[in-house]
Amino acid sequence: MLEKVLRRHKFLPVRRNGQLLYFRHSIAIGGIYVAIKGRMAEVKIPEINFSYTFNAASRLEKFLKALERNVEDESVMPLLAA
Numbered sequence: 001m002l003e004k005v006l007r008r009h010k011f012l013p014v015r016r017n018g019q020l021l022y023f024r025h026s027i028a029i030g031g032i033y034v035a036i037k038g039r040m041a042e043v044k045i046p047e048i049n050f051s052y053t054f055n056a057a058s059r060l061e062k063f064l065k066a067l068e069r070n071v072e073d074e075s076v077m078p079l080l081a082a
Contacts, residue, residue: 001057002041006034009064028071 011022030047054060
């Protein structure tokens with residue numbers, strides 16, 4: 001289910017150091033990496049030192065939708081601080 005959410009938000013599967021990650025690049029915040037570990041998705045955005053683990057596909061979906069909306073509005077930092 002997590003993979004479907006990521007594909008819906010245009011994340012591409014890539015292998016990095018032998019691990020499968022999903023990747024998407026945003027002009028506003030840089031690379032967004034997601035590692036799936038069982039039923040959890042670990043989201044990392046290295047350029048802004050952000051890391052969070054989601055334990056439900058619905059929460060990941062809400063986060064990605066909000067992130068896309070806020071990146072368009074260029075108001076990403078309040079979203080990530082919450």
